[in-house]
Amino acid sequence: xxxxxxxxxxxxxxxxxxxxxxxxxxxxxxxxxxxxxxxxxxxxxxxxxxxxxxxxxxxxxxxxxxxxxxxxxxxxxxxxxxxxxxxxxxxxxxxxxxxxxxxxxxxxxxxxxxxxxxxxxxxxxxxxxxxxxxxxxxxxxxxxxxxxxxxxxxxxxxxxxxx
Amino acid sequence: xxxxxxxxxxxxxxxxxxxxxxxxxxxxxxxxxxxxxxxxxxxxxxxxxxxxxxxxxxxxxxxxxxxxxxxxxxxxxxxxxxxxxxxxxxxxxxxxxxxxxxxxxxxxxxxxxxxxxxxxxxxxxxxxxxxxxxxxxxxxxxxxxxxxxxxxxxxxxxxxxxxxxxxxxxxxxxxxxxxxxxxxxxxxxxxxxxxxxxxxxxxxxxxxxxxxxxxxxxxxxxxxxxxxxxxxxxxxxxxxxxxxxxxxxxxxxxxxxxxxxxxxxxxxxxxxxxxxxxxxxxxxxxxxxxxxxxxxxxxxxxxxxxxxxxxxxxxxxxxxxxxxxxxxxxxxxxxxxxxxxxxxxxxxxxxxxxxxxxxxxxxxxxxxxxxxxxxxxxxxxxxxxxxxxxxxxxxxxxxxxxxxxxxxxxxxxxxxxxxxxxxxxxxxxxxxxxxxxxxxxxxxxxxxxxxxxxxxxxxxxxxxxxxxxxxxxxxxxxxxxxxxxxxxx
Numbered sequence: 123x124x125x126x127x128x129x130x131x132x133x134x135x136x137x138x139x140x141x142x143x144x145x146x147x148x149x150x151x152x153x154x155x156x157x158x159x160x161x162x163x164x165x166x167x168x169x170x171x172x173x174x175x176x177x178x179x180x181x182x183x184x185x186x187x188x189x190x191x192x193x194x195x196x197x198x199x200x201x202x203x204x205x206x207x208x209x210x211x212x213x214x215x216x217x218x219x220x221x222x223x224x225x226x227x228x229x230x231x232x233x234x235x236x237x238x239x240x241x242x243x244x245x246x247x248x249x250x251x252x253x254x255x256x257x258x259x260x261x262x263x264x265x266x267x268x269x270x271x272x273x274x275x276x277x278x279x280x281x282x283x284x285x
Numbered sequence: 286x287x288x289x290x291x292x293x294x295x296x297x298x299x300x301x302x303x304x305x306x307x308x309x310x311x312x313x314x315x316x317x318x319x320x321x322x323x324x325x326x327x328x329x330x331x332x333x334x335x336x337x338x339x340x341x342x343x344x345x346x347x348x349x350x351x352x353x354x355x356x357x358x359x360x361x362x363x364x365x366x367x368x369x370x371x372x373x374x375x376x377x378x379x380x381x382x383x384x385x386x387x388x389x390x391x392x393x394x395x396x397x398x399x400x401x402x403x404x405x406x407x408x409x410x411x412x413x414x415x416x417x418x419x420x421x422x423x424x425x426x427x428x429x430x431x432x433x434x435x436x437x438x439x440x441x442x443x444x445x446x447x448x449x450x451x452x453x454x455x456x457x458x459x460x461x462x463x464x465x466x467x468x469x470x471x472x473x474x475x476x477x478x479x480x481x482x483x484x485x486x487x488x489x490x491x492x493x494x495x496x497x498x499x500x501x502x503x504x505x506x507x508x509x510x511x512x513x514x515x516x517x518x519x520x521x522x523x524x525x526x527x528x529x530x531x532x533x534x535x536x537x538x539x540x541x542x543x544x545x546x547x548x549x550x551x552x553x554x555x556x557x558x559x560x561x562x563x564x565x566x567x568x569x570x571x572x573x574x575x576x577x578x579x580x581x582x583x584x585x586x587x588x589x590x591x592x593x594x595x596x597x598x599x600x601x602x603x604x605x606x607x608x609x610x611x612x613x614x615x616x617x618x619x620x621x622x623x624x625x626x627x628x629x630x631x632x633x634x635x636x637x638x639x640x641x642x643x644x645x646x647x648x649x650x651x652x653x654x655x656x657x658x659x660x661x662x663x664x665x666x667x668x669x670x671x672x673x674x675x676x677x678x679x680x681x682x683x684x685x686x687x688x689x690x691x692x693x694x695x696x697x698x699x700x701x702x703x704x705x706x707x708x709x710x711x712x713x714x715x716x717x718x719x720x721x722x723x724x725x726x727x728x729x730x731x732x733x734x735x736x737x738x739x740x741x742x743x744x745x746x747x748x749x750x751x752x753x754x755x756x757x758x759x760x761x762x763x764x765x766x767x768x769x770x771x772x773x774x
Contacts, residue, residue, distance in 0.1 A: 142743070145741075145743050146741045149741060149743070150741070161714075163604055164592075164596070164602050164603075164604065165601065165602040165603075165604070166602065166710050166713075219722070219725050219726060219739075252711070253710040253711060253714075256710070256711045256714055256715060257710065257714045260714045260715060260717070260718040263718060263722075264721060264722075267722065267725060268739050268741060271725065271733075271739055272739060272740040272741035272742075274740075275733065275740035276740065276742075
């Protein structure tokens with residue numbers, strides 16, 4: 123019995139954990155930036171994914187339509203695959219959801235403080251409304267938890283069952 | 286289960302001594318439901334103890350007939366052996382202490398003490414008062430089996446065994462409770478369920494120190510999963526044998542508690558609470574549709590009211606397309622107070638409906654719907670929109686298959702409404718985040734509560750979102766850590 127069990131586990135190679143991490147990043151990007159677009163629709167936040175990745179670089183008629191929002195969400199999803207990979211390489215050994223929360227906050231600071239000059243369509247740090255700050259902050263925390271907790275859980279679960 | 290304070294009393298070879306102890310310990314002369322009969326067999330006195338309400342009289346009569354027949358024979362063999370051989374029943378056991386004999390007697394077995402013997406015989410003749418298996422009220426389906434678990438643990442194991450005729454299905458029984466001596470059965474499939482979990486549960490069950498388990502399953506649950514401060518239900522209950530055996534086959538562990546028809550399924554996640562047997566009785570696509578509608582209802586039951594409230598409080602948030610939302614006329618009460626009053630009113634109704642007798646509940650519904658709803662608007666207490674949104678949220682609550690989850694969600698909704706009323710957008714967003722983080726932080730028996738959403742598991746989440754057709758579900762869910770992953774050998 124135990125021998126057969128072992129064989130089954132071997133069918134799942136280490137690289138599947140990496141690909142799972144990348145998938146996690148993609149889904150996380152779609153989900154949370156999708157909700158971000160939703161909060162933009164209801165004016166909770168002045169910025170949407172499209173403000174960052176579409177409207178900062180092109181200002182046409184179509185950039186304020188829903189197509190731009192969808193493209194913005196997709197852009198976030200693609201970039202999230204990288205952030206998930208970074209988390210996998212650097213922090214996968216940490217436990218629980220707190221590292222994910224911190225990771226999310228770091229990304230939020232990075233985007234709104236460090237990278238702010240790149241994004242023309244996003245107001246500077248001091249000019250953001252408090253609602254925008256809170257909404258984007260919460261979304262990034264959830265985004266970070268989603269990526270961080272999923273990757274570390276998958277990593278520890280895999281290592282535990284492989285023993 | 287031995288009582289640590291008092292040492293176990295061995296059975297004396299003098300029948301008189303045993304009778305005295307039985308009188309003293311169980312009050313056989315005092316309690317009228319305890320029966321006692323003394324009769325001679327082959328010139329030896331035999332005394333018989335039983336509980337009048339829990340035994341099957343025809344069986345006892347048959348046993349006595351057979352024993353008294355012995356008097357017509359003249360044999361010099363060992364009297365104990367002879368009596369043992371002539372108890373015509375498949376379940377006869379030998380006990381050596383009065384304590385064991387007492388427990389067995391009080392469970393409904395009949396005990397025979399024989400003069401000159403240091404052992405007693407117990408025969409399982411019990412029949413518990415109970416109802417036949419019926420369809421459970423809380424988990425109805427349009428088609429499918431209509432039997433449900435009952436209050437009798439033996440019947441319940443039988444109902445499960447009917448569906449899983451596997452020799453590897455294990456039903457381990459133990460007694461918990463110093464005074465109540467309640468039977469608890471741990472069911473799992475050996476070679477599928479996680480042995481670590483089974484061991485952990487067994488240890489937790491053995492460590493329960495309490496006098497009685499009157500609230501049966503719920504009491505046991507609170508000992509097993511350490512609830513803490515989360516309002517969310519940490520185990521899933523089911524009264525349907527088909528649901529229970531489906532979970533057994535997935536690698537879950539079942540805890541049955543005597544006197545309760547609700548089986549505890551462990552480990553459980555949030556998404557176990559929003560599935561229903563009905564989805565599996567429909568075609569996969571219809572089942573998925575039902576499931577999506579249910580998710581929508583549950584989502585509405587938590588987030589619809591606060592979202593609407595924040596849009597009413599600050600109409601500038603409304604997108605142009607939705608500008609019609611929000612009250613057109615001024616009302617005398619703040620909107621959030623109206624929401625709270627209406628929601629609390631529905632809560633009154635729900636609580637009252639649980640214990641109102643059926644003839645009165647019609648009248649109650651009438652009062653609630655016609656009088657309060659309409660007149661509250663006419664008087665100017667509520668604006669019509671409040672009633673609409675509160676009603677949708679309430680229906681979303683009722684669409685939640687798990688009753689426990691619906692109440693917990695209702696509590697969260699009230700808190701979200703309060704937070705939104707105080708801090709508008711910030712209250713709603715931070716409240717919503719805390720709701721999700723609270724769920725993420727919850728763990729039951731080392732299982733993350735929001736799995737497979739956070740931590741994310743693509744395959745499992747896909748199966749939650751889409752009701753897969755059974756031939757395509759080839760693997761057991763990894764969250765139960767099954768010993769054998771494959772469902773289809």
